[in-house]
Amino acid sequence: MAVYSSVTELIGSTPIVDVSQLSPSPNVKIFAKLEGQNPAGSVKDRIAMAMIAAAEESGELVPGRIIIEPSSGNTGIALAMISRARGYRLKIVLPESVTIERRQALEAYGAEIIPSPGAEGSNGAVRLAKELSSQNPDWVFLYQYGNEANPTAHYRTTGPEILADLPDVTHFVAGLGTSGTLMGVGTYLKEQKPDVKIYAVEPPSGEHVEGLRSLDDGYVPPVFDKWGGMEILDGKRIVRPLESLVWTRRLVNEAGIFAGISSGAALAGAVKVAARVPEGDTANIVFVVCDGAWKYLSTGAYTEPIDDVAAKLDEIIYF
Amino acid sequence: MSSTTALVRLPTVLRPQAGGNTTVNAEGETVGEVLSTLVSTYPGLGPTILDDDGDVRKFVNLYVNDEDIRFLDQLDTTVADGDEVAILPAVAGG
Structure with a gap:
């Protein structure tokens, strides 16, 4: 090996x-x-890596910057692993209706969790992340739902x-x-x-x-x-x-x-x-x-x- | 009138416009006919499911026996007696 x-x-x-x-x-x-x-345990490692790499290449993401992303868990966990490895701060907007293990994994990797109402599901997390990102233009919003690096990662790998x-x-x-x-x-x-x-x-x-x-x-x-x-x-x-x-x-x-x-x-x-x-x-x-x-x-x-x-x-x- | 009756499943968000029902029986040989029957009983559902041109709204998904009709014959998708027609809002995942 x-x-x-x-x-x-x-x-x-x-x-x-x-x-x-x-x-x-x-x-x-x-x-x-x-x-x-995959090392953080899901298919989302691929797109998390691709989105971060694309943001680094564009110059938008440099060490010390804050990343924000809505996620029901796996994308957040994958981003948290990579953020730990590369020195980024990460905020995950997480619906309250996910399992305790997803929350704990995010905490273990050092992500900050911003809870969104469980009754609104993932749609509510997306809505809140969009609001927060527009209020904080210095945060890097990866937005997996619209990020070309997401499907491109699967197209390439x-x-x-x-x-x-x-x-x-x-x-x-x-x-x-x-x-x-x-x-x-x-x-x-x-x-x-x-x-x-x-x-x-x-x-x-x-x-x-x-x-x-x-x-x-x-x-x-x-x-x-x-x-x-x-x-x-x-x-x-x-x-x-x-x-x-x-x-x-x-x-x-x-x-x-x-x-x-x-x-x-x-x-x-x-x-x-x-x-x-x-x-x-x-x-x-x-x-x-x-x-x-x-x-x-x-x-x-x-x-x-x-x-x-x-x-x-x-x-x-x-x- | 058609003798084919489908069981329409409604999401939480639409139940107030359908007398609070979770499921409703509606006659029709196609999804479009089933919706027409449904809307004639509960007119408030019409504009939430279909747009002004009579097409299914973008954020609405319709399923016959859990298969999305956008990949079948859209509103012309045939319905057999006892089939389930589900109406669901599109939601995010990930």
Whole structure:
């Protein structure tokens, strides 16, 4: 093994594991890309590094400056790790409805947490971060939802890694949050192999967000529009908490992959795609395990009665 | 009148305009027809879901059995008896 000069050099080059024992069809293989292997534990390490590098290159970000970002957890944790390594101060606007582990991880890495109302979900965190950033023009607002470095990181790294490890990939499935993973990987794969299909899964978050005054308070990430999301995606579906938990548990029980709840949602989406592959056709479906299980233990996701946990997840942001 | 009835799931934000209901039965062979039935019963829902041209508003997502109709046949997406049509506001993740 090589010796690395900084923890940030460990970002990317994540492994893919064949989990076809979970496929509903013998002709359809399913592969898990383990983004939890990144040093701060999630797929967001890639975009955090890319956004910080871009801000450094532009001269906007120099040591001592304050970074502000809204995050439901993983982007914040990734930025916190890199900020520690590089000497930046970091403020994360974090909805109060995230797990205790996400908050503690941010604190461990030295980030300052600015709470936003849990009832407003991630939309509320975005709104508050925008307000604070306009009141404090000297802060560096990375804005993952509109930052080109986000999808570009996946276009340059995640997409090429998948194609190099699995040249016969036919489908890619991932969770939709900022849309960065889907836009970057989707654009790259479709350029290289136009027949590849790209599918998004999302939680039914909007169902219980009470802080919205009307549907016009909704939010579509600028990255999705700028990268032509309607053309890149071949389908998008909701995966509800119970189904996400069922597949999160099957992933650890049948494949030994101890993953976060949104990874179970992505797997559920992959299995649905697999079930629709015409009989006799072969397919190789890659889905993203975006983080490990450790930040969700307090929800009881892996051990408590599944219906109880599913009900609890209506109130928790786990994507 | 159609004999196909869908179960429409409403988000918290729209329930006050639908008599406080979480779910509502509405007839229609397509998503567009189901919405027309829904809006004829609860007129207050109309302008929040559709714009002046009758298109789905940008920050509204509609799903048939949890699949986003923007990637199916939009408002012409067919609905079978007992299908679920969910209306959700677009929200951020990440």
